[in-house]
Amino acid sequence: MLVINTVLSVMAYDYPPEKLSVYVSDDGRSNLTFYALVEAASFSKHWIPYCKKFKVEPRSPAAYLSSGPESVGTFDSAALLAIKKLYKEMENRVEGTTKLGTISGDLATQEGFSQWDSQATSGNNQAIVKILIDGRDSNAVDIEGTVLPTLVYVAREKRPQYPNNFKAGAMNALIRVSSEISNAPFILNVDCDMYSNSSDSVRDALCFFMDEESGHEISYVQYPQNFRNLLRSNIYGDYIKIINEVEFPGFGEAMFVGTGCFHRRESLCGRKYSKSYKEHYQYRSERNPQESAVVLEERAKSLVSCTYENNTGWGKDMGMMYGCPVEDAITGLSIQCKGWKSIYFNPPMEAFLGISPTALGQFLVQHKRWSEGLFKIFLSKYCPFLYGHGKIKLKVQMAYALYLLWAPLSLPMLYYVVVPSLCLLKGIPLFPKISSSWFLPFAYVVAATQSYSLGECLWCGETLGSWWNMQRMRVMRRTTSYLFGLVDTVLQQLGFGSSGFVITAKVTDDEALQRYAAGSMEFGSSSPMFTILATVALLNLVCFVGGVAGVVAVVGGGAGGGMVSQMALQVLLCGLLVFGSIPIYQGLFFRKDKGALPTALAVQAAFLAALACLVPLR
Numbered sequence: 162m163l164v165i166n167t168v169l170s171v172m173a174y175d176y177p178p179e180k181l182s183v184y185v186s187d188d189g190r191s192n193l194t195f196y197a198l199v200e201a202a203s204f205s206k207h208w209i210p211y212c213k214k215f216k217v218e219p220r221s222p223a224a225y226l227s228s229g230p231e232s233v234g235t236f237d238s239a240a241l242l243a244i245k246k247l248y249k250e251m252e253n254r255v256e257g258t259t260k261l262g263t264i265s266g267d268l269a270t271q272e273g274f275s276q277w278d279s280q281a282t283s284g285n286n287q288a289i290v291k292i293l294i295d296g297r298d299s300n301a302v303d304i305e306g307t308v309l310p311t312l313v314y315v316a317r318e319k320r321p322q323y324p325n326n327f328k329a330g331a332m333n334a335l336i337r338v339s340s341e342i343s344n345a346p347f348i349l350n351v352d353c354d355m356y357s358n359s360s361d362s363v364r365d366a367l368c369f370f371m372d373e374e375s376g377h378e379i380s381y382v383q384y385p386q387n388f389r390n391l392l393r394s395n396i397y398g399d400y401i402k403i404i405n406e407v408e409f410p411g412f413g414e415a416m417f418v419g420t421g422c423f424h425r426r427e428s429l430c431g432r433k434y435s436k437s438y439k440e441h442y443q444y445r446s447e448r449n450p451q452e453s454a455v456v457l458e459e460r461a462k463s464l465v466s467c468t469y470e471n472n473t474g475w476g477k478d479m480g481m482m483y484g485c486p487v488e489d490a491i492t493g494l495s496i497q498c499k500g501w502k503s504i505y506f507n508p509p510m511e512a513f514l515g516i517s518p519t520a521l522g523q524f525l526v527q528h529k530r531w532s533e534g535l536f537k538i539f540l541s542k543y544c545p546f547l548y549g550h551g552k553i554k555l556k557v558q559m560a561y562a563l564y565l566l567w568a569p570l571s572l573p574m575l576y577y578v579v580v581p582s583l584c585l586l587k588g589i590p591l592f593p594k595i596s597s598s599w600f601l602p603f604a605y606v607v608a609a610t611q612s613y614s615l616g617e618c619l620w621c622g623e624t625l626g627s628w629w630n631m632q633r634m635r636v637m638r639r640t641t642s643y644l645f646g647l648v649d650t651v652l653q654q655l656g657f658g659s660s661g662f663v664i665t666a667k668v669t670d671d672e673a674l675q676r677y678a679a680g681s682m683e684f685g686s687s688s689p690m691f692t693i694l695a696t697v698a699l700l701n702l703v704c705f706v707g708g709v710a711g712v713v714a715v716v717g718g719g720a721g722g723g724m725v726s727q728m729a730l731q732v733l734l735c736g737l738l739v740f741g742s743i744p745i746y747q748g749l750f751f752r753k754d755k756g757a758l759p760t761a762l763a764v765q766a767a768f769l770a771a772l773a774c775l776v777p778l779r
């Protein structure tokens with residue numbers, strides 16, 4: 162349902178349907194996904210005219226129907242009831258079939274479904290390309306007789322012995338299939354979990370591309386990534402708003418973030434920008450009305466076979482780039498280095514809405530993938546300072562570095578959460594006394610950075626609590642995701658292992674969702690990342706208690722009133738770390754639900770923390 166809502170939302174764009182074609186890549190190669198699309202295709206015949214007639218927003222049926230459309234403006238309640246009924250019936254059929262796990266009865270013998278043979282598993286399968294709605298077909302019309310956008314299902318061939326290159330490979334397969342079937346000059350790419358929230362996005366993006374003066378220089382128009390399932394409490398300290406409202410507007414170019422982006426097909430396919438591009442611009446995208454859909458499908462299939470890309474530029478200088486878990490950032494950078502301009506466009510009405518992880522583990526794994534991929538770019542020949550030198554502005558090179566250097570930030574953070582606290586425990590002062598003038602620079606740095614980040618948050622409409630969560634998550638991300646990202650990248654540079662693309666979970670069980678809604682942090686399993694978090698949390702607790710007791714004892718003994726002044730910053734730092742770790746203590750000791758931390762992990766962490774306390778520091 163998630164996927165077909167995305168599909169329906171983009172099929173219903175406010176744009177001439179004969180110029181729209183929607184391609185769905187199914188890397189899972191599931192006949193259930195295919196079935197859901199067949200259902201979506203027939204529902205679209207009702208949905209699209211309904212959207213256009215009543216100017217519906219957003220055009221994802223699920224989002225629209227749950228937004229309480231009954232209470233908005235003037236509309237036809239009979240029509241609403243009818244469309245709601247059709248949607249619910251479709252939902253029941255799709256969910257019922259999903260529960261069954263197989264396509265049964267008449268459907269199984271229908272054209273299309275026969276391509277799923279029993280031997281094929283996801284990961285070892287032939288290609289499937291099926292045109293579900295052929296826009297050239299005069300019978301493919303909605304209930305009002307208007308033509309429908311083309312809809313195509315694509316599952317590329319996969320074989321264990323050939324690398325599939327994850328999302329980048331899937332995208333390149335779509336680029337080729339679409340070039341065969343519709344070959345439109347502009348391509349929008351959206352993740353399966355991101356529906357279009359504004360029916361104007363196509364026209365808005367085209368305004369940039371069609372600009373008479375500078376449109377021909379533009380390669381892509383990136384809309385910000387927004388999430389629909391973030392809570393106001395912001396338990397995982399999501400800072401996407403800060404990125405979207407503060408960082409990206411100041412980037413200088415647009416960083417391609419993998420979804421919600423309109424590309425010029427030619428630049429995505431490797432064309433370099435040249436001054437003469439405008440004069441020679443004559444893009445042909447006519448479809449051949451004579452060719453039958455079956456012939457087109459067969460030709461398209463040959464384009465998504467495992468061997469098609471052998472000895473071609475795909476993944477290197479054509480299409481999305483391979484070998485990096487953040488295919489998006491590196492692809493965008495290389496396009497910019499070929500002379501193209503990019504636009505970051507953040508209209509007041511959010512253009513795309515996706516889902517963000519609802520469990521800490523997923524969140525940290527996602528950030529591990531990002532930090533690893535980004536740092537890999539920095540270490541590769543695509544490092545913006547080298548590769549981009551003379552091609553993109555220094556400001557843009559630096560802006561990229563802000564993200565590409567996430568992974569190494571783990572080292573100073575790890576130092577700050579361990580060493581000052583241990584030294585506090587052992588009575589070793591690290592920072593200047595409060596009374597010393599050397600204290601001032603430290604105080605300045607702390608006050609300036611914190612008040613700046615607080616100001617930024619409030620300006621973006623976040624709350625104080627949300628800001629605190631961001632600070633806390635920053636520490637957690639850096640000591641786990643970024644550390645693992647750093648270690649993996651370094652190991653790969655030394656020739657051990659290769660990187661993959663761990664998919665972000667899209668389905669969460671109801672109980673876990675309830676805990677998320679109630680604002681509690683979801684652990685629920687053992688993971689080395691959680692071990693680090695728990696160890697650091699326990700270590701700081703011990704150091705704080707032990708350290709403060711030590712200071713009190715010294716002061717109480719009458720000796721050294723300077724001790725307080727000497728240890729103040731360490732007490733503050735350690736105290737804040739303890740305060741920030743409250744959800745972890747809860748997960749370790751006080752919670753009984755399935756989202757708590759396992760006991761074995763608590764024992765392990767306690768052992769490690771004790772070990773750390775025993776390390777001699779002097």
Ligand SMILES: O=c1ccn([C@@H]2O[C@H](COP(=O)(O)OP(=O)(O)O[C@H]3O[C@H](CO)[C@@H](O)[C@H](O)[C@H]3O)[C@@H](O)[C@H]2O)c(=O)[nH]1
Pocket residue numbers: 186188326327328331351352353354418419420486487488489527530531662663664665666
């Ligand atoms: O082997 C794969 C892996 C992923 N995908 C698709 O890629 C998209 C993004 O995957 P998801 O698991 O949702 O990852 P996120 O962490 O949410 O992705 C973010 O980070 C990625 C880069 O790491 C970007 O490509 C995405 O656009 C961005 O939303 C989804 O539509 C997937 O179906 C594939 O088609 N094949």
Ligand SMILES: [Mn+2]
Pocket residue numbers: 352354515516665
């Ligand atoms: Mn996603």
